[in-house]
Amino acid sequence: MVKNKINWKPVPVEDPNLNSEGLVAFEECTDYGLVNLEKPRKINRSKISKKHKSPVVVEKPAKKKRKVSSVALTPSKQGSSVETRVEINEKIQKSDSYLVWSNFGLPDSIIKALVLQGFNEPTLIQSLSLPAAVLGRRDIVGAAETGSGKTLAFGLPIVAGILNEKSKVVGNSDKKLYALVLTPTRELAVQVRDHLKAIVKFTDINIAVVLGGMAAVKQERILSKRPEIVVATPGRLWELIQQGNEHLSQINDIRYLAIDETDRMLEKGHFEELHNILERLNLDKTRAKQRQNFVFSATLTLVHDLPKYRFNKSKVSKMTPQQKLSRIMTDLGIKNPKIVDISQGGNTPATLTESRISCGIEEKDYYVYYFLQKHPGRTLIFCNSIGCVRRLANLLGILGCRPLPLHASMQQRQRLKNLERFRDDEHGILVATDVAARGLDIPKIEHVLHYQTPRTSESYVHRSGRTARATQQGLTVVLMEPSEIQNYIKICKTLNRSEDLPIFPVQEEYLKAVKQRVNLARELDKLELQIRKGNSEEGWLRKAAKEMDIIVDDFSKKFDSDEISSQKKLADVKRKQLTALLTKPIFPKGFSGKYPLISGEFSPNLETNESALQTVKNAVEKELKSKKRIPLYKPKKTANNPK
Numbered sequence: 180m181v182k183n184k185i186n187w188k189p190v191p192v193e194d195p196n197l198n199s200e201g202l203v204a205f206e207e208c209t210d211y212g213l214v215n216l217e218k219p220r221k222i223n224r225s226k227i228s229k230k231h232k233s234p235v236v237v238e239k240p241a242k243k244k245r246k247v248s249s250v251a252l253t254p255s256k257q258g259s260s261v262e263t264r265v266e267i268n269e270k271i272q273k274s275d276s277y278l279v280w281s282n283f284g285l286p287d288s289i290i291k292a293l294v295l296q297g298f299n300e301p302t303l304i305q306s307l308s309l310p311a312a313v314l315g316r317r318d319i320v321g322a323a324e325t326g327s328g329k330t331l332a333f334g335l336p337i338v339a340g341i342l343n344e345k346s347k348v349v350g351n352s353d354k355k356l357y358a359l360v361l362t363p364t365r366e367l368a369v370q371v372r373d374h375l376k377a378i379v380k381f382t383d384i385n386i387a388v389v390l391g392g393m394a395a396v397k398q399e400r401i402l403s404k405r406p407e408i409v410v411a412t413p414g415r416l417w418e419l420i421q422q423g424n425e426h427l428s429q430i431n432d433i434r435y436l437a438i439d440e441t442d443r444m445l446e447k448g449h450f451e452e453l454h455n456i457l458e459r460l461n462l463d464k465t466r467a468k469q470r471q472n473f474v475f476s477a478t479l480t481l482v483h484d485l486p487k488y489r490f491n492k493s494k495v496s497k498m499t500p501q502q503k504l505s506r507i508m509t510d511l512g513i514k515n516p517k518i519v520d521i522s523q524g525g526n527t528p529a530t531l532t533e534s535r536i537s538c539g540i541e542e543k544d545y546y547v548y549y550f551l552q553k554h555p556g557r558t559l560i561f562c563n564s565i566g567c568v569r570r571l572a573n574l575l576g577i578l579g580c581r582p583l584p585l586h587a588s589m590q591q592r593q594r595l596k597n598l599e600r601f602r603d604d605e606h607g608i609l610v611a612t613d614v615a616a617r618g619l620d621i622p623k624i625e626h627v628l629h630y631q632t633p634r635t636s637e638s639y640v641h642r643s644g645r646t647a648r649a650t651q652q653g654l655t656v657v658l659m660e661p662s663e664i665q666n667y668i669k670i671c672k673t674l675n676r677s678e679d680l681p682i683f684p685v686q687e688e689y690l691k692a693v694k695q696r697v698n699l700a701r702e703l704d705k706l707e708l709q710i711r712k713g714n715s716e717e718g719w720l721r722k723a724a725k726e727m728d729i730i731v732d733d734f735s736k737k738f739d740s741d742e743i744s745s746q747k748k749l750a751d752v753k754r755k756q757l758t759a760l761l762t763k764p765i766f767p768k769g770f771s772g773k774y775p776l777i778s779g780e781f782s783p784n785l786e787t788n789e790s791a792l793q794t795v796k797n798a799v800e801k802e803l804k805s806k807k808r809i810p811l812y813k814p815k816k817t818a819n820n821p822k
């Protein structure tokens with residue numbers, strides 16, 4: 180292969196301790212002499228969608244000149260004979276995808292795994308990071324939208340590097356700890372492990388996951404196999420390091436460190452253990468310098484307005500994205516990394532359609548139930564607290580929606596089980612706290628509902644990013660009651676939105692039937708709670724009476740007959756009423772109706788099977804045609820919000 184002339188760019192060096200005697204200047208290699216790579220070009224600003232007006236974006240992939248051919252994933256039958264492994268290998272090596280990946284200096288075994296997974300070419304963040312990471316062995320600081328393939332942007336250089344180092348070891352039987360990948364949540368750690376496992380399947384690299392909530396004996400057994408890569412949450416990892424785990428004792432000699440969701444991991448008050456781990460990693464300065472570091476997140480460069488009291492003092496309204504990055508690099512002790520920022524300041528993917536429902540706090544349950552009934556499809560509902568997840572999941576359960584809860588107070592086994600069930604059910608409903616907001620890559624989540632407006636812009640970006648991943652379309656709906664408006668405005672401002680999110684169109688005429696069911700379910704929920712409380716009080720009284728040698732029967736009769744049994748009877752009646760209601764459809768089959776638009780006009784006829792995404796898109800198109808542009812937050816007049 181003929182190599183291009185290598186291009187170089189000057190790099191400013193700010194380290195005062197650097198001994199630069201005799202050096203004229205530092206330069207960065209900008210293309211690593213690659214050929215066949217379609218270089219990213221400057222973005223055409225006129226083509227940026229209106230909602231993505233952020234000035235941070237500078238690069239865009241070149242238009243595809245040729246279609247990259249893919250390779251069949253499974254051995255196919257040719258006539259009567261099944262393709263042999265050798266034939267499949269040959270087919271892969273002749274494919275265009277193979278050629279594309281091989282330009283990045285990746286080993287054969289990894290490319291084969293990539294092509295067999297149907298990954299025909301790198302995503303933008305991957306193509307911008309890989310040359311510097313694999314060929315230049317530079318530290319990478321990467322910011323790119325959710326679902327853009329950041330895991331492999333750091334995963335590929337790590338596995339390529341390990342394979343390269345192992346190939347130099349005589350006998351190739353080296354089983355040392357090479358790499359550490361840290362994630363903020365246990366679910367994400369498991370997912371990253373699985374993602375990396377899929378690309379090392381044709382190598383002897385072993386990957387282990389270390390996380391809280393898993394039996395200590397099991398983790399020790401896994402680590403005794405001396406995995407080359409450990410993916411971990413900081414808490415449990417630090418615990419095992421302190422306990423003197425033998426394999427983890429090599430931690431200060433690792434060659435690769437990736438911190439996924441870095442901005443979250445470095446947040447004040449979170450992951451104290453991460454700071455301890457970093458301290459241990461950086462103890463030996465010479466070894467630390469040999470380590471390659473990867474720092475990634477969708478919101479790495481997202482900056483906020485300072486609170487008013489601080490603004491008045493410092494006369495500076497907010498940190499720049501560059502200042503934020505510098506602070507992160509200082510915190511991690513990283514110098515002169517390759518910075519790849521294509522995040523548009525932490526914006527959401529272009530394939531995400533956003534909308535909102537403004538309503539009273541009591542009405543949120545109605546709208547959520549309406550949405551789930553009207554627009555079935557894999558839906559993730561986010562709440563701001565565990566209590567809210569419990570209440571909503573309970574209510575939706577009574578309404579027969581079969582929701583799956585996910586929050587940090589659940590047992591780890593149950594958390595993973597619920598995620599798996601959600602993944603397996605195309606109409607699954609997951610009700611979760613922000614524990615599911617970052618990183619989770621569940622295919623085909625159609626809708627993300629924010630039952631409560633997120634408290635931070637980061638949370639909004641990451642929650643919403645569970646849908647519209649890897650060029651797929653997706654819809655997000657923020658449910659907002661009057662006390663959440665300030666938060667909503669803050670989010671819109673931080674994300675540089677100059678216009679309000681469109682209102683999610685609801686066919687109000689069906690809300691009556693929805694309310695009837697939800698109200699009945701709420702009553703039932705309340706009764707069941709009282710019965711449970713009564714039962715446990717009765718149990719407690721029985722126990723106390725027994726200990727005091729009092730005749731128990733009197734107590735139980737009194738409790739059972741006076742309160743619990745009448746509540747049980749009432750609950751039975753309500754349950755029957757609700758069951759009868761639930762058997763009737765809310766939306767008659769084949770019905771088409773109209774819904775009011777913000778402009779006051781009525782929409783064209785709406786088929787009931789129209790997707791939620793299409794419903795919003797149609798409404799937005801109609802609004803645009805009527806040229807009614809909505810300034811940032813114009814609250815709707817409701818009974819709860821008469822202002």
Ligand SMILES: Nc1ncnc2c1ncn2[C@@H]1O[C@H](COP(=O)(O)OP(=O)(O)OP(=O)(O)O)[C@@H](O)[C@H]1O
Pocket residue numbers: 297298299300301302305323324325326327328329330331476477617618619620644648649
């Ligand atoms: N080169 C590729 N071609 C096609 N699909 C890819 C490629 N690389 C990664 N993917 C797929 O894209 C999806 C998103 O990747 P990933 O989870 O790494 O995104 P992310 O940028 O880390 O998102 P988040 O910010 O939400 O964590 C995954 O399903 C992954 O398998």
